[in-house]
Amino acid sequence: MGVDEKFNSIHEKPENRIEIDKQFLSAPVKKAVDKFQLVPEYLKARGLARQHLDSFNYFVGTEIKKIVEANNTIKSSQNENIWLKYTNVRIDEPSTVINAVTVPITPHNCRLSDLTYSAPIKVDVVYCNGTGYINQAKSNVTIGRMPIMLRSSHCVLYGKDEEELAKLGECPLDPGGYFIIKGTEKVILIQEQLSKNRIIIDTDKKGCVQASVTSSTEVTKTKTVIRMEKEKIYLYLNQFKGKVPIMVVMKAMGMESDQEVVQMVGRDPRYGALILPSIEECASKGVYTQREALEFLEKELTRLPYSSVHNQREGRTMSILRDIFIANVRVTQNNFRAKCIYVAVMLRRMMEAILNKDTMDDKDYVGNKRLEVSGQLLSLLFEDLFKTMNDEARKIIDITLSKQSRASRLDIIQFITRDSISMGLERTISTGNFDVKRFRMHRKGMTQLVGRLSYIQALGSMTKISPQFEKSRKVSGPRALQPSQWGMLCPCDTPEGESCGLVKNLALLTHVTTDQDEGPIISLCYCLGVEDLELLSGEELHMPNSFLVMLNGLILGKHLKPQRFANAMRKLRRAGKINNFVSIFVNEKQHCVYIASDGGRVCRPLVIADKGISRIKENHMRELKDGVRTFDSFLADGLIEYLDVNEENNALIALYEKDATHETTHIEIEPFTILGYCxxxxxxxxxxxxxxxxxxxxxxxxxxxxxxxxxxxxMDTLIYLLVYxxxxxxxxxxxxxxxxxxxxxxxxxxxxxxxxxxxxxxxxxxxxxxxxxxxxxRCIVMKKTTAVCQKYENGASDRIVRPQREGWDANKMQILDDDGLAAPGEIIRPLDIYINKESPKVTKGTATNSSELKDSDYKNTRQSYKGSEGETGAVDRVALCSDRSGNMSIQFMIRQTRRPExxxxxxxxxxxxxxxxxxxxxxxxxxxxxxxxxxxxxxxxxxxxxxxxxxxxxxxxxxxxxxxxxxxxxxxxxxxxxxxxxxxxxxxxxxxxxxxxxxxxxxxxxxxxxxxxxxxxxxxxxxxxLKHMVMDKMHARGNGPKVMMTRQPTEGRSRNGGLRVGEMERDCLIAYGASMLIYERLMKSSDPFEVQVCRKCGLLGYYSFKLKSGICSTCKSGANMSTMKLPYACKLLIQELQSMNIVPRLKLTEA
Amino acid sequence: MDSVASYQRFPSIKMREVKGDYCKFELRNTDASMANALRRVMIAEVPTIAIDLVEIEVNSSVLNDEFIAHRLGLIPLTSERAMSMRFSRDCDACDGDGQCEYCSVEYYLRVKCHGDQTLDVTSKDLLSSDPSVRPVDFADPSAGIDSTDTRGIIIVKLRRGQELRLRAIARKGIGKDHAKWSPAATVTFMYEPEIYINDALMDTLTPAEKRSLVESSPTKVFEYDETTQQVLVVDPEAYTYDEEVIKKAEAMGKPGVIEIHAKEDSFIFTVESTGAIKASQLVLNAIDVLKQKLDAVRLSEDTVEADDQFGELGAHMRGG
The missing domain is CATH 2.40.270.10 (DNA-directed RNA polymerase, subunit 2, domain 6)
Incomplete structure (x- = not known):
């Protein structure tokens, strides 16, 4: 009835308005506006796999340029004049190279003919080969091929309407967001991780409080841990042998005065008391100055396996402290002050956590997590491959230069046009094993086949989030439903079993952010009254009424009026002056304002409310209905904004307009959006x-x-369809x-x-x-079988020949066409031949002309339809294409129509x-x-x-x-x-x-x-x-194949195997006393074997057919032989034991 | 029904409404077993003709061969001839491959789309070898030519260049083997309700109570006459044995104001046919089939084996 009521009320509205016009205008009418229409608008604008598409678009549009720019020169260390510089990079249209001709490709073509849907990465270069010092420029050099995500900005499907998509053989409802690698659809799963560059306070296994930061910069990834152990505070960094007192590190960074350290941490006497043991320890080690500290630390360093190039002048410690220790805080001109303050803040938060357990960070809190989407992962991979290629190019140049006599002139271009990038990208996506040595990242199972059993499965694989933790951990924390997941992650969609609660799925409206430029935000913050860190003394840092301002984990400075600052920032964001996805979060507990613009945060749109009154009014929704408005104009007009999990803590979100109170800041769009697609x-x-x-x-x-x-x-390997x-x-x-x-x-x-x-x-x-x-x-099951017409090294190749129409094999070849291939539409029964192929007998050795080969030089390699009795199907389609190695591959789709049974x-x-x-x-x-x-x-x-x-x-x-x-x-x-x-x-x-x-x-x-x-x-x-059907599972056997080694029946339905009487079944039979049944099942019906046993030595002999008696080969006689029955597996065991010098002897007695 | 001691009955049928593929009749003076037997025979054992074998020559449509064959099978064919036809398994003249006019009817379908518009291949495109057995025409003569009904049952839709060529053989069969041979769309019966209004008790109700009592029934069984202030039974057969009225009466504290019983010896049948045969014919054929089945039982009376088989029951059946 709800709909009808609404319908009526809309119609009644105008009359009311005329009657009580003034009142209507002045009073804040709490009339719920139906905001539902925003949801389809949002999905229409962004698509169903938007997280993947956005991040990939960002990668190919922006990030790739940054990566190339950051590593833009290759310079020979031997000759300064041989260098190459990248000036530009872009991704071209998706294409493939056939016989040295570049041909544009469509995704569906790639799926059918096992190609990779990729586009060339083109760069413009300026280089100098050293000869005559002339700078040469060359544009459009292809350095590799980038797999293209379907429906991304570089995909041919981008912006196409339904009809155009249909022409390209594409389903208009397909969400895209995946890649096609060698004909298979692969999606890079969203990876859930703890946020980078943030201080996380928690306890280790022993219960010691620790502050850890996982730093991630373009150059390195490091983990810094500061831990309180036995009241003293230590630094753990894998460059040092063990723990290092934190005060020594502070001194090494130039913080020689203990007073300043205490000031920076805060003058609260409780903090002083906590830090005192550490200061005392430092003094007891005799470290007072920066030099002493550096010398102390130098001794604590781990030995390097190989001497690397580092600046001898300032020592390794200095460079470690600068580049590895909390790497995200940059040090310019050896000014360590920012880093010292950062450490001090870490210490302060640690102590707060020691004094008050509530301030400990929750690792499972969604706000402390980042989702790495395909674009981010690809950029990481590309960066590594690009750098590797450049390094290798440099190495080869140096090697060639060091050679005395060079035959050909050195051409630097040829070193960057190898296919190491293409291969690397393709292999990684197709296997799912990310091996980025530079960032010490070795992860498996990062990609997954897009499930095509049903449309929902395909959608589901786009929103699936795979966890960072290993699944074996028995903790319940990460598996539990977090309140902060509300609206971001689906509370229902998680698998059962071992990965329950770890694998999650995105909710309907979730957006995953991409990286945003920090520069403008920093300058804006300073304009809005953030006091610069450089200008603050340690004392001023933690004044009771001042709030630290942090941008992406970096301390920018402090602000005295955090709420006003946050409001101003938010106003600017709503006005579109800064990006929509920048989050501003005032943490009252920590006296901090967190601004985040980094990628991987989950956020969702919400309606803004002023003092509990929604900004979206009827007229806005009407405009949306009339097509005057779009979702983006709602954003631009500041009616809707995106909130991430942290900022949600500063908001009071009402579920419905009627629930809004004076304090309400936001209103949900629609409550059902907390669920995901499934x-x-x-x-x-x-x-x-x-x-x-x-x-x-x-x-x-x-x-x-x-x-x-x-x-x-x-042409998938298996398709299940419903008839109606x-x-x-x-x-x-x-x-x-x-x-x-x-x-x-x-x-x-x-x-x-x-x-x-x-x-x-x-x-x-x-x-x-x-x-x-x-x-x-009623359902249709289609299975693909493939046959390859192989070419061999001697030039001979398989051939497909006309079927025999009469004679011995003719009835098995009834469904073949004259071309030797099964004809579409024919009914195929088990053992029917679907391709009449012949292979040459000789495939190696000297080259032969295949036309010279006689019929007798070929042997039959026909392929016949396998399937148990009654599993007849029909040949649906036959497709011919050339595979990657240039062989002809013939694909048959065999269709079965099944009615429920x-x-x-x-x-x-x-x-x-x-x-x-x-x-x-x-x-x-x-x-x-x-x-x-x-x-x-x-x-x-x-x-x-x-x-x-x-x-x-x-x-x-x-x-x-x-x-x-x-x-x-x-x-x-x-x-x-x-x-x-x-x-x-x-x-x-x-x-x-x-x-x-x-x-x-x-x-x-x-x-x-x-x-x-x-x-x-x-x-x-x-x-x-559901896809589980009896026909695919039903299995029974009488006699059948046996495993060669043990002579026991094979295992599994596909091998027509036996049904195992297992341990527990055996126990039942023993308990029941059915000894003959056990004998029959375990021996007679399995692997009975007759052996000759020597009564004297107890070893196995053999039966001599010449002498018609058993002979013991150890005793060299046939005098004391007995015949007995054993399971073959037992005989095998005896022999295997003998082979490792253990002699099992059988002692026989009369039964 | 205590009054009926003997099983001897003289069932009677009174046709109420006959409208081509719809009919409604009363079956009286018998019990549920008889009524149900008739219903079951109508659904499952009255023979019709339906396409059973399809030989596809060309099929470049989007639907696969089995799909089209299944759809063809479900098309109702006019089966007045069915009763006199032979089952192909019993046919002496042929082996059921469509060569024989006694047991099978041949159809051809040859359609190709030449235009840019999608072409609907319908049951009208089936060419029959026997004009008396053709796809059922649902066309309402009063409707215009381009009404959707006149175009027949859609088999498949073709785009330019697509073609469908096939030969189909229709055979006689019964609904027990496959639902395509069932001539019945709906066959159902209900016990005739007997509604008794306790007038004395009814008079104790207020008009409002009476009105709410009348409205408590989801179907329109009763009517409240405003002028006479009486509750009248307008359509007893609309009653669905939902007992809402009785529950309502109990809730009002007047149990027994309305009492409803099912008459256990009279049934109201509703029969809708698929169009293969007329609904009235369906009933007659069903009775015929039922008779034949009974004859089959009686036939075995003469044989000695039947005695062994049925024992005392056999004797009982013979009326002994």
Whole structure:
């Protein structure tokens, strides 16, 4: 009813306005404005994989230029006049090189023909080869190829409309955000990390308080830890052998006066008391001056494995303190003051934490985390590869120069046009192993195949966040749901099992920031009254009423009126003077103002409210509807802003306008946006028990349906499709936003909640045979098989020959066309040959002309369709393309259409999975007097313990939906804002159409024709068919293949293996006393073997067929031989033991 | 029904409404087993003709062969001939490959799209070898030519250059084997309700109470006459046995003001056919099939094996 009310009220509005015009204008009317329209607008403008696209665009647009500029010269150390300088870099259009010709490519082409979708990285260079000192310039030099993210600014799909996309063979609903490497779609997972360059206060394993900073600059990445141990404070840095007293380090940085250190930390006597032991220790070591300190530290250094080039004049300690110790604080002209203050602040926060445990930082707090998105990771990788290439170029130049006689003239260009960058990028993305030695980064599993089982799975892999921690840790902290995740990360979507709570997913409106330039922000801060750090004495630093101002972890200075400063900054941000994504956060506890402009912060849009009154008014939303406004104009006009997790702490956010009070600063756009894509499919999730929603998030990805609009043009190894997918009768707003209603994965089944036939226990469902006949749950499975026409080193190559039409093999070749390949549309049965290929017998040695080879020089290498009995399919498509090594590769898509059978898995959208228990004729199914007969029957026992009330409401809403012809909504928390129909209004609709308000029907038994004793809850529920099907799992064997070594049956269905009687099964049989059964299973049916045993020496002999008796090869006689039966594995063990000088002897006695 | 001691019944049918593919009738003087048998036979055992074998020559449409074959199978074909046709498995004249007119009907479909518009291939494009067995025409004669109904059932849509050429063989079959052979879209029955209003008790209610009592039923069974201030039964068959009225009466503290019973020996059937045969014909055919089935049981009376098989039951069936 909510919608109707709104509809009416909008129409009533103008009349009211005329009547009480003055009052209407003057009074702050608390009339909720429907802000929902902002969400589709936001998603339309930004796309579904915006995090990836934004970061990649930033990388190829800005970051790559910075990287090249930072490392722009290669200069020979031998000859000053040989150098090269990069002046510009850009990424070209995606293309590939075929026979030395550059051809533009489209993503779909790459998918089909196993290519990499990449674009050349072009640079402009100025260089000098040393000859005659002439500077030469050259532009458009290709130094490598950059894989291009689909739908990014450099992709051919960028900005294309639906029709153009269709022409390129692309699905308009595909989110992009992934790469195509060698034909496979790979997405770089979002990586969750602790923020860089921030002071984190926590305790180590022993409970000592420590302050740690992970510094990250363009040059290095280091970790600095300051820890309090036995009341003394030490520095841990891996350049030093062990711990180093912090006061010594301070002295080494020129802080010779202890008084100043104490002043900098703060004059509170409690701090003084805490720092005193450290000062005393320093004095006891006899370190008073900077020189003494440096000398002391020099001794503590770790030995370098090899002597590196460092400045001998000032000593290694100095350079370590400057470049490695808290590397993010820059030291210019050996002015260590900023670094000293930074250390002092670290000490101060540590002491605060010692005095008051509450000030400890929470590592799991989302504000202390950064998400590394593909752009950032790629830039890291590119930087490393670029530097490596330059270093190598330099090395080669030096080596060539050092050689006495040089034949050819040195051309510096040739050293930068190698494919080390392309190879590196391609290999890293395709394997997922990031190995960046420069930053000591060795991570595995960073990329993942884009799951194409369903559209939702593809979307899900774009928002997946993989954790930094190893999964084995038994702590519950990182796995728990953090309150700070609200609105940023989906509370439902996480896997079950070992990575539960560690792998997360982004919420609907989350944005991940990219790096912003700090320069303008710094100058702006100083303009707004931040007192420069350089001009402050230690004493002034921590005045009681002053707040430190930190920008991205760096101390800029202090400000006396932090709130005013923050307000001014925010005003400027809302006015668009500084970037939207800069966050300003006043931390009252720490007396700090944190300004952040770094990349990887999660933030989300919120409506700004002034004293509890939303800035967005009806007219704004109307303008949006009329297309006059866009989401960006809302941002530009300061109606909406992005808040990151830290800044949210300074805001009071009301869920709805009506809840806003005077102190409210922001209002949520829509509450359902706290869920992600997968959880957004669930209708009424707020009525379900929470784990059910989590289960559905995992199952939605396994549901079959339409995977993309180009699904029939794709050549994936495995495609599952539904024959007649439907749009859910009970939708949510998220479903519409992510177009699940266009690429559905399920069908609306009329479900009767009742017990029937007993084949419905333990979550099994009973299905109506007529429904299956008419296409319910029918699915298409397509599998790809590939054959390669190999070329060999001697010039010979495989050939495909005409099939035999008569003779021995002819019946197996029936489906072949005259070209030797299976014809599309033919029905293929197991053992049918689908490619009549022949390979040359001789593939090595001297070159031969393939035309000279006779038919007898070839042997059959036909390939036949494997699959168990009854697994017939049809050849769907045959595609020919050349693979990377120039061989012809032939791909066959083999299609099977399957109707549901007993044992196939189905699930509703509420984590209620079940297998088909039995299939029943329609006439046996119960029916109502209206003639409604359910498609499936679900057992009511599924409800009490699962508490999936949402499913019940879905049934009601679906029933009302089919009766009145309107799709009903069930968005999360949507009753309040009219995005979900209430049970009340649904019941009214039901009664209007002659149903009972509670959704129950009067039902007759189909078998007897008698009415059933109880009313049955019946109506449509959206059911998903999951990919687990009996046909793919069913397995049994009698005799079959055996493993060569042990002579035991093979393992696994794919090898037609046996079913193992395992340890526990064996225990049962022993306990039961079924000794002969154990003998039969473990020996007779497995690996029986007859051996000759020598009674004298107890070793195994052999049977001599000449002498017709056993012979012991150790005793050299056949006198004392016995024949006995052993499992072959036992004989193997005896022999293996013998091979390692252990002699097992068998002692035989008469049984 | 205590009055009926003997199982001997003389069921009677009274047709109420016959409208092509829809009919409504009363079945009286029998019990649920009879009614249900009739219903089950109508759904599952009345034979019709449906496409069963498809031989595809060319298919360059977006839908794959099985998909199209499945869709073709589900098209209802006019099956007046079905009762007299042979099942192809019982056919002596052929082996069911469509060469024989006794058991199969051949269809051809040859469509190619030449224009820029998408071409809808519909059931109208199927060319039948037997004019009496053709795809069901849902066209409403009153509607115009370009109404959607007149275009038949869409099989597939073709774009320029796409082509579909196939031969299909329709056979006789029953709904038990596959739902495509089921002539019934909806077959359902209900017990005829007997509504008794206790007038004396009703008079104790206020007009408002009466009105709310009338409105408590989700279907329009009762009516409140404003002038006479009486509750009237307008449509007893609209009652869905939801007991809402009775519950309401109990809630008002007047249980028994309305009493509703199901008459256990009379049923109201609603039959909708797929169009393959007329709904009225469906009922008649169902009775025929039912009779044949009973005949089959009676036939076994003569055989000795039947006695062994059924034992006492056999004797009982013979009326002994």
């Amino acid at each position: 959880a957004g499919l669930i209708p009424y999730p707020h009525h379900n028990q929470s784990p059910r929603n989590t289960y559905q998030c995992a199952m939605g990805k396994q549901a079959m349906g339409h995977i993309a609009h180009n699904q029939l043009c794709r 997918p439907q749009r859910p009768l009970l939708t949510t707003r998220t479903i519409e936003l992510i177009s699940y209603d266009k690429l559905g994965a399920g069908q609306n089944a009329t479900v009767a909640v009742m017990s029937y036939s007993g084949y419905d226990i333990e979550d099994a469902i009973v299905m109506n045979k007529s429904s299956l006949d008419r296409g319910f749950g 007993v044992g196939d898995k189905f699930s509703s959208r509420h984590g209620q999975k079940g297998v088909c228990g039995t299939i029943v004729q329609q006439e046996d199914f119960p029916f109502s007097e209206r003639g409604i007969c359910p498609d499936l029957i679900m057992n009511p026992h599924g409800f009490p313990s699962r508490m999936t009330v949402g499913k019940m409401i879905e049934l009601l809403g679906g029933k009302a939906g089919v009766s009145c012809g309107r799709f009903h909504y069930g968005s999360a928390f949507g009753e309040e804002s009219g995005h979900a129909d209430t049970v009340g209004s649904i019941s009214e609709t039901l009664v209007e159409h002659g149903f009972s308000y509670c959704g129950k029907d009067f039902i007759y038994s189909g078998i007897t024709g008698m009415p059933l004793e109880a009313y049955v809850f019946m109506g449509p529920i959206y059911y998903q068919k």
